[in-house]
Amino acid sequence: MIEVKALSKQFGAQVAVNNLSFKVDSGQFCVLVGTSGCGKSTMLRMLNRLIEPSQGQILIKGKDVTTQSPEQLRRRIGYVIQGMGLFPHRTVQQNIATVPKLLGWKKPEIDARVTELLTLFKLDAATFASKYPHQLSGGEQQRVGVARALAAKPELLLMDEPFGALDPLTRELLQDELLKVQQLLGITIIMVTHDLEEAIKMADVIAVMDKGTLLQLDTPEALLRNPKAGFVQELVGGSERPLRLLSTKQVSQIMTAPIAQATHPLPCIHAEASLREAMALLIWEQVEQLQVVNVAGQTVGQVSLHDLLQQGARV
Template structure:
């Protein structure tokens, strides 16, 4: 759990962060969203003391971050940024092993952890461990950057627009990878983004910032359905909100369960993990009234109809 209380940061008598307070529970994925210069990255950097606050308090699991030397604190917090920041002269193995080595882990434990993380991010150990960053694609480098941030099993992972420089397809794949890993490890993540679509897709809770303050902090659904008037309402959009709402749920959450063999053979099918927005797109593309829902093995487990998807946007 991380709690920020009355946090302020001033540069040249200008407030970059002004009286900021929020709380993120253990295991939650929190997104800080807002326009450039609103204080998102400054807030993130104050958590791991890359920037010292002018006033206020930051607690991680009830411990004040100022009670620890900055270097010791940062070894307990993972940090991943846009552009990765890998050491170009070190191999992928050496990059991931950086913090465990600083913490005095033995070689066997380091080897096991590097192999575990490469496997977790679907990078073959024999292929990638001995390579250098310039030999990897942008998406592969970003996977390694997140793996390095997780190497010492931190209690908190901070991410500053880590996918901002990637192409849309690679970005989407890495979002899915990070969500899978976060659910698997149960780690607490605070991530900065200017992309509301990314925030809605990934976050348990979204904090909308403007001029160094949090204007609204809510679940993605509550934020989209009940945005605060003014800046927040403009940020989440008008009619776009209906489509964004459909990205929050998966078809498995709204489908009607079916027995095997009861779905007509010509019915289009979709994976149970697909979000409702993509399901609606497929229904329109196929000129269909309903879709069969299949599990990972390809077996039909249910169906979802156009009317059921459209009804989701009308819920209050």
């Protein structure tokens, strides 16, 4: 668990972060969201002591981060930034091996970990391990950056606008991959973004910040249903809120039993797709029902326009 107590940071007369207090449970995905300059990145960098707080306390699993050196602390915390930050003169293998090597891991153990992570992020080790960063696409570089951050099996992963520089399609693919990896590893992640749509998709809890203060910490659904008046309410939008609410649930959560024998083939949607995606497909296909399939392509249920409309009052 991460616990932040009355944390503040001043740069001269400017207050970047003001008296923040919040908790993030182990295994949660927490997203810090807000406008540029609201203190999100400063908050993130105080967690691994890249920036020292002016006052307050940070506890990781009950242990004050100031009781150990910044170098030791950072070796236990993965850190991913928007520009990837890969060492240009090192291969993919050498980049990912950076922290395990510093920790004294043996070469066979390092090699196995590099292969494991490349496979996890759908990069063939035989092809990519010997490549240099300039030989990779932006999406591949970002995959390697996240793999490097996870190499030493950290208890916490910090991410500062990790997908901001990527094209929309690559960004969406990497978001999906990261969610699968996070669920597989059970790692705690704290991520900064200015993109509310990304926050809703990724987060277990969203922390909304403005002018250095924490305005609301809630689940995506609770945030959209009951935003605090003022900045938070403006951030989550008015007419867009119903669609954003549909993004917080999966088709599998409301699907019904499949039709025994449909009179004509129905368009298919994956059980893990969001209700928002289901609504978009229903409109696009101009139908009132969709066939729901699992990862193997097997029919597991159906979802209808009626089902989605009923969710409007209680999503």
